[in-house]
Amino acid sequence: MDAHLRELRYFVATAEELTVTAAAARLFVSQPALSKQLRALERRLGFALFERLPRGLALTEQGSSLLPVARSMLEAWDRGYVEARALSHPHQLTVGMQTAVGRDLQRPAVQRFRERAPGWTVSLRLVGWDDPTAGLADGTSDVAFLWIPVPADDIATRVLVRESRWVALPVEHRLADRPDVPFASLLGEAFVALPAAAGVLRDFWLALDARSGRPPLIAAEATAADEVLELVSAGVGIALIAEGNAHLYERPGLTFRPVPDLAPAELAIAWRRDDPRDVIHTFIDSVGE
Known part of the structure; x- marks a missing residue:
């Protein structure tokens, strides 16, 4: 029975994290997609790799046996790919x-x-x-x-570089005339977010650590800085941005203000x-x- 490299990566990441949530974030895939792929692999293998527990996962005896083999295969492939690409x-x-x-x-x-x-x-x-x-x-x-x-x-x-986090606002926004903007005044605002695949980086630019458990309101997702700022300029939502990028990405219709009570970006x-x-x-x- 053959397994694809992607399936082996899914298996190894899940075996190391022992939760689908953490493994999905590490792999930049959604939880449902990862769960589906793992179950499909188990069906093709003919045995379970994981025992599903109330608070996570545990490797079965078969899963424990396969884990070092899968790790070795992935490591060998990654080394070979880097070397082959360097030859190209x-x-x-x-x-x-x-x-x-x-x-x-x-x-x-x-x-x-x-x-x-x-x-x-x-x-x-x-x-x-x-x-x-x-x-x-x-x-x-x-x-x-x-x-x-x-x-x-x-x-x-x-x-x-370490830089303060600023907020990008449409020029007509109610906070645009303030010299700086406390994050508490942004809690009710709709945000332009990075895609879910960005994982903890998405969380950082939504300042989840400063929300006291209050979930952000997501107006749209964007995969590039220019796309983020176009959505802000159009009034779809606001976005946090590094101070240096506020100067690099200046454009009509936007204003940038420091958010002094957030930890800096690196x-x-x-x-x-x-x-x-x-x-x-x-x-x-x-x-x-």
Whole structure:
């Protein structure tokens, strides 16, 4: 009986988290979709992998037996994929981004990297918010500029910038004339949110930690910064944004105000912990300077 790599990833993540909720967030899929895939895999295998408990899951004897095998297969495939991809683009480093980087980080970093790694080129790619790892999870990016938190334990980060969180408002909004906006005054507002696949990053930009359990009102979801701000400008909802991005994304019809009682946002350079290539750390060090 054959199992697809995706099914093995679903199995391993669920076995490590032992709750469908946490595993779905880690995998950037919905809970119903993950549950459906796990049950389909169990039917094809002919035995249960998990015991369903009132407060989560437990591995069955068969599941415990298969887990190390599945981990080994995934690790081998991931290593092989990275090596094969490197052969296709032997001297190209792909840098993922979720938003424009700016902040005088990207340009000097690329320049220093080229001086230290002659013959290498840098390719920049913008990745939607539905992949909060900006391509690191599936290997399509080698390093990435990411906003923390990152919902993946196998990704290492180095914080580059800490910035206040601001709110993006239509210019005609009732709070647009205030010098700053306490978050309590935004609790009843409709928000433009990142997609559910963004997991804990979506929660951060909805400031769930500052709502005292009060659920946010979601007016729309968006997968890119420009899309978020177009929806805000159209009056669909409001959105939290990093201070630096408020300056990068200025446009008519919008105003940005600081929200002083929220914890700051952190922009980081990120990479896969198991990537052994020296060129990765050459780029990371180039950014760190």
